[in-house]
Amino acid sequence: MLIPEPGVHQTSERYYFTPSALAQELFYYPTRCGHYFCTNAYSFGSQSDIALQGDHNRNIMLFAVQDGALELEFDNKITIAGSGQVVLFDCREPYRYRGSDGLEFTWLLFNGLNARDFYRRILQAHGDRHVFAPAAYSEIVLALGSLLSGCASGERLSEAACSQLLHRVLCQLLLEDTGTVRGADNSIAQAIRYMNAHLFEQLSVSMVAEAVSLSPSHFSRQFKRHTGYSPYEYIVLRRLDRAKYLLTSTTLTVKEIAYHIGYNSEENFIHSFQKNVGISPSLFRKYPI
Secondary structure, three states, X not given: OOOOOOOEOOOOEEEEOOOOHHHHHHOEEXXXXXXXEEOOOOEXXXXXXXXXXXXXXXXXXXXXXXXXXXXXXXXXXXXXXXXXXXXXXXXXXXXXXXXXXOEEEEEEEEEXXXXXXXXXXXXXXXXXXXXXXXXXXXXXXXHHHHHHHHHHHOOOOOHHHHHHHHHHHHHHHHOOXXXXXXXXXXXXXXXXXXXXXXXXXXXXXXXHHXXXXXXXXXXXXXXXXXXXXXXXXXXXXXXXXXXXXXXXXXXXXXXXXXXXXXXXOHHHHHHHHHHHHOOOHHHHHHOOO
16 A cells, blocks of 8 residues: 555555545544554654645544554653553644654544544543553554454445444543453442442442542542542432432432432432432422433
């Protein structure tokens, strides 16, 4: 495959996608993807001739580095990405990168739906860093590989399937929700089991942290890193799930339900329900939407 970019070995691959009007309206969609093998002559940036053509700089870029290293510049700061790390950046912002000898990486240019909302939340989750090592790195590489192999064989994924694949990758970048989280010895999995077992009792974040032998602050950070929300939010939402069930399947009063699910007053329960559900418990019982 001829790829006329200095420093890119001709065993590399590069493919293009033209999204339909439906995909641009409703889906996540790729616009380009590739698998590059490079030398230290490889360099690219937001002011490169290719980047300035068409819609290139209106998309979001994802790299998965498999070997060698990439030197990247964002906001006048130099960052190095190595094997096992991903790089994520918005091409609307100034960027530049160059490769080392032996560089191998898979890349994806994409857009669609709320892709930029995902992008911002992913960066926040990783300390506003463009370079990080997600727990699901291997799964992300496999997902990108399936896009490439489909293009190479002439049997591309459908736009709906591409959208599902991209959504899964974005979720994996945002949350460390992999098989390791559900392992029997994992502290987060243990914490979730503990919270579920004691959900309707007097329960605090400190109590849960102590149950899994972590400090409250460290536990809270790890929990949010894996699930996307705080331990306190998890407790509140699961209690409200139970409250909805009781409101629609029993004749218990609102006050009885409040104490049943762990609230220390009817007023606190009503306030929490209204805040999170948008209507009062009594109205929800009448109109269980």
